[in-house]
Amino acid sequence: MQLTLNGIQKKEDWKAANIALPTYDIEKIRKNTKENPVWVHFGAGNIFRIFMGGLADTLLSAGEMQTGIACVETFDFDVIDKIYKPFDNLVLAVTLKSDGSMDKKVLGSLTEAYKASPDFPEDCKRLEEIFINPSLQMVSFTITEKGYALKDSSSAISLVCALLYKRYKANQAPLALVSMDNCSHNGEKLQKAVLDTAKEWQEKGSVKEGFLSYLSDEKRISFPWTMIDKITPRPADSVCKTLERSGVENMKPMITSKKTYIAPFVNAEAPQYLVIEDNFPNGRPPLEKAGVYLTDRDxxxxxxxxxxxxxxxxxxxxxxxxxxxxxxxxxxxxxxxxxxxxxxxxxxxxxxxxxxxxxxxxxxxxxxxxxxxxxxxxxxxxxxxxxxxxxxxxxxxxxxxxxxxxxxxxxxxxxxxxxxxxxxxxxxxxxxxxxxxxxxxxxxxxxxxxxxxxxxxxxxxxxxxxxxxxxxxxxxxxxxxxxxxxxxxxxxxxxxxxxxxxxxxxxxxxxxxxxxxxxxxx
The missing domain is CATH 1.10.1040.10 (N-(1-d-carboxylethyl)-l-norvaline Dehydrogenase; domain 2)
Known part of the structure; x- marks a missing residue:
């Protein structure tokens, strides 16, 4: 059994291994996402794949969403090359229960995967297309607190700011930028990083003056605060062996050149909490129907x-x-x-x-x-x-x-x-x-x-x-x-x-x- 779009066509084998498959039409969802993207995420690592990927999978399965998530990596490109592409962006989500049992499910909600770097012009071109599309409602982040540091022009924040400038020039459409990193006042940290970058660019004359006003107006660009809680440890060898005994091939964990511990599967605990300030100026997916708490900042x-x-x-x-x-x-x-x-x-x-x-x-x-x-x-x-x-x-x-x-x-x-x-x-x-x-x-x-x-x-x-x-x-x-x-x-x-x-x-x-x-x- 192979974790690929062709491999999951052998549905009886996956059923016999007690691994659930997507009930939605993955190809149709990918086509919809290509034409009218709604959600893009920066930071393509483990917690994103199983948590946010799982939320989108739940909504797709219930017919509450018709598009998936476009995934972007800004730091460790091995993740895209060795974990996303060879497995057609599919994820094998493994929930580790306290009684020793496992829930195993293939997620098909991650529809596109890109490397955000000028070294990959085709990827950058597609990201520009996504950002200038008025259909885009939400840009989320799990780039760790260190990712909000303004190190240089190739930082994640600089790349996001450049894409926001493309959106500003194209149509000034509204958008929510949602940090889902596990740090206090994460929305505030993201907002400061983006605005500080834009201010510096404006002082240098690199962007039009109206850009900073666009980013500073929360009715157009919002930065909701969130609280996230889900323990997602490194992929365990014991889980890999269980999957391989079930007949799933090529599940071995790896350590990338940037020291990321990752595998085609993600293992995590069952309890999870995501609380989001409900401030989405361009609308949002119905996240509450997947168990997310939508509330106010306080x-x-x-x-x-x-x-x-x-x-x-x-x-x-x-x-x-x-x-x-x-x-x-x-x-x-x-x-x-x-x-x-x-x-x-x-x-x-x-x-x-x-x-x-x-x-x-x-x-x-x-x-x-x-x-x-x-x-x-x-x-x-x-x-x-x-x-x-x-x-x-x-x-x-x-x-x-x-x-x-x-x-x-x-x-x-x-x-x-x-x-x-x-x-x-x-x-x-x-x-x-x-x-x-x-x-x-x-x-x-x-x-x-x-x-x-x-x-x-x-x-x-x-x-x-x-x-x-x-x-x-x-x-x-x-x-x-x-x-x-x-x-x-x-x-x-x-x-x-x-x-x-x-x-x-x-x-x-x-x-x-x-x-x-x-x-x-x-």
Missing amino acids: TVNKVERMKVTTCLNPLHTALAVYGCLLGYTSIADEMKDCELSKFVHEIGLTEGMPVVTDPGILSPSAFADEVINVRFPNPFMPDTPQRIATDTSQKVGIRYGETIKAYIKKYGTASKLTAIPLAIAGWCRYLIGVDDKGNPFELSPDPMLPMLTQSLRGIEIENPKSYCGQLKTILSDASIFGVDLYKAGIGEKIEEMFIEEIASPGGVRNTLKKYLNTEKSL
């Missing part, structure tokens, strides 16, 4: 805040640092640990929930419950604490600092908190780079590591007397936590927990047991 912001400060990210960070200290290499395995399982319950449900921002469209308690009981424990999601521990210094201010500030606002102090101070103490203990058995381990990359590790000099594991206030510089730094933790009423508590964690072999485990009262519950 609600998007609240949903993101709920996820990042209470229901997911703070729990991930706690599991990351303690997982490294306790020798874990799998988030799912950590959730089988009595202390760590109770720990994330305490951070999210007990301490975070009383001050969470409720967005109204999603239940914070239901979201957190799914994270703790379905998503994190999924043994078929290959995610590691070492990966999540990356750049923790850049995250703790949002992930813990916002709840701490909310407690201060509500109670005058954060001294009621125990699990969040324990998480911060664990991070400080992690920074020593020695696990709970006394073995050294490699710290994950973090821009503040030199300063942080310097602050902790002189501290020795199994020698609590070696602690003489080294944490004070870190815990009082409001630039890290958003607040001085001593003024918040928890600095001394964190120091006490930290001293207990360095006191003896197994000090980390013993400290968790003490503050989480797990020994009493056994």
Whole structure:
């Protein structure tokens, strides 16, 4: 069985392998897209293929859309040459369920695929055709936060700006530019990048003066904010073997020259959330019929805040640092640990929930419950604490600092908190780079590591007397936590927990047991 337009004609073979095929006419959809494109996407990687590609597939299957997505890659052209073209732009989407089963489906919604570079003039010509067509409603992005940096004239933003200028000169038709990258205020970041580029071009006299006004008018060019959430790990060898045993050929994952991990299939968890500010001046596909939440900007912001400060990210960070200290290499395995399982319950449900921002469209308690009981424990999601521990210094201010500030606002102090101070103490203990058995381990990359590790000099594991206030510089730094933790009423508590964690072999485990009262519950 081959993942090509010809290969999927052998429908009985795919059915026998329990792999669903598109029910719509792919060739007709491709013809429609060629003539009247509606949706183009920049960033042709894994999360786009299974998430946005899956949304479009759902709408096509229901007859709610008659066109697919034109895909554009601006960074890693191997993705187009080795994953899109040889497989006729088809995607084999594999959903990894927590019971070990898999849902497998071929998506035919990605109708065109192009390399955005002057080195590929035919591709650029087609992109110009797409952008000047008044039918185009939506340009979406998963180019990572780094993609919004204005490095040079060949950056993704410069290419998009040039295409927008073609549209401006052709008809000044309205359009929505929708960042779907997993970063705070993503629409604002995209808007700033586009407008800064256009301003520079206008100052140089490269574009007509009206272009900047066109881009600045949100009734013509909008930049909706979004919140996206779906864990999409690298393609797993185990999934590849399962597919090949089913008779599907050429499924092997590859690493491109730009270090992209990709395969003809994409594996991901089942839960997914996409919340979009409903601001589309040229109309839009009926995304809500595929499970997308369409709302206002304030609600998007609240949903993101709920996820990042209470229901997911703070729990991930706690599991990351303690997982490294306790020798874990799998988030799912950590959730089988009595202390760590109770720990994330305490951070999210007990301490975070009383001050969470409720967005109204999603239940914070239901979201957190799914994270703790379905998503994190999924043994078929290959995610590691070492990966999540990356750049923790850049995250703790949002992930813990916002709840701490909310407690201060509500109670005058954060001294009621125990699990969040324990998480911060664990991070400080992690920074020593020695696990709970006394073995050294490699710290994950973090821009503040030199300063942080310097602050902790002189501290020795199994020698609590070696602690003489080294944490004070870190815990009082409001630039890290958003607040001085001593003024918040928890600095001394964190120091006490930290001293207990360095006191003896197994000090980390013993400290968790003490503050989480797990020994009493056994």
